[in-house]
Amino acid sequence: MAPLATPPHRTGLLVFQPLKRRHCGECHAGPLQMLVLEDGAPRCLDCADLGHLVFLPRGDTALTRRSREESALSAVVVRFNRRRGRYERHGVLVEEAGLARAEERCLADAEARRRRRTRDARRRAQEDVRFAEAFAAEILRLFPGCPTDRARDIAGHASVRGSGRVGRSAAGRALTEVAVTSAVVASVRHMDTPYDQLLMSGVPRHEARRRIAAVVQTTLGAWRERVSDAG
Template sequence: MVALPAGLPKDETVVLVVREQLACAECKQVLSKGDLAHYEGDTPLCLGCAVLGTLSFLPSGDVALTRRASKRSKRMAVVVEWSLRHKRWERRGTLVEPAAITLAKAECDADAAAREQQRARAAVRREVEDREFVAAFTAQVKTLFPRCPSSEAREIAAHACAKHSGRVGRTAAAKELEDEMVRLAVIAHVRHLHTEYDTIIARTRDKRGSRDRIRDKVTAVLREWEQPPPR
């Protein structure tokens, strides 16, 4: 039996992108890699036999168009494909009635300017929120490490909070400004800028061993920065 993607509503019709050649269980039509098939249990069906042959494929990407076309279509199916890279089923688009796509495109064209303005306002709002978060992160660095130079505190915050970086500053815990997450960002900064860590790991390719060798230097810098600020 094919393992369908998790998280889809149970009443959602799911169509898979064929990974290797197979035949429709009813009409025996050969489906090649890249074709679409609907499974009833472990039984593969071509779209015609699954009564989905009159639907048109709408690729993922335009959220508004997909939402409106799905709403307008009396029948629809979610199209998913197995990702070799991520080892999971991923959504590729939706099958909907052709007339629904036409209506949805007309609706999207009619309010495209308004939606663009809304996106622009949202982008500005996110930018302001990001600036405020970086400022708060910087302040928390100075609270935990009063003698950390202000320029380095700002650098630590900007680096840790960079978008799409996956760094500690982008985690949910850091966004709550939990001390441990802020401390991890400071440790990473000290490791790279105040020790020979980068040179050692480039030579040894041993992450754990390299960190062990510079641990005392990191601790010394942190202890110095944790001291009360000079009066």
């Protein structure tokens, strides 16, 4: 009974989950899963007038807080941790009706959060569409010879949210010429040259880029030439 002799600082009613087999000092029921200390002697929850309460394990902070708010009577449940040499909270005892009301409040909040997440996701999707369209328009401004569908594919690939690609960089979001050109070059490199095959065959990256550089520049030059034609 040694650990129970030195309970932690009390903040209201305190209930213990004993480490050893304990019996109620009043009705002798046991072994007890939970007990209350009265004058140093264990009492079962029924004898301590707490038997009507239900146990809510720790883990959901909002539900725990609201359950205690909704319950006229509640108690903190603790257990002694031998390794750490201290008592730790394992949950609370609350009124069943209070727990039900708290769950309803949490469900209402969860629904509100779900709706907010849906709105935010819809807003981000619309922003992503507008950004991809702006990125594609900038590609076509810099490379008017680039097929429209290809420009859209390049923009869509480069601007995927969370991808870490050039379109999501600060320069990409600002639609700088360097960032947009970099996205176009990457697309040409992978789609219009044997670059990927060279890498798969063991050619070092820098050497592979050197070998396909002329093709990349020729393609970019052809896509830029429409500027003079349009003029």
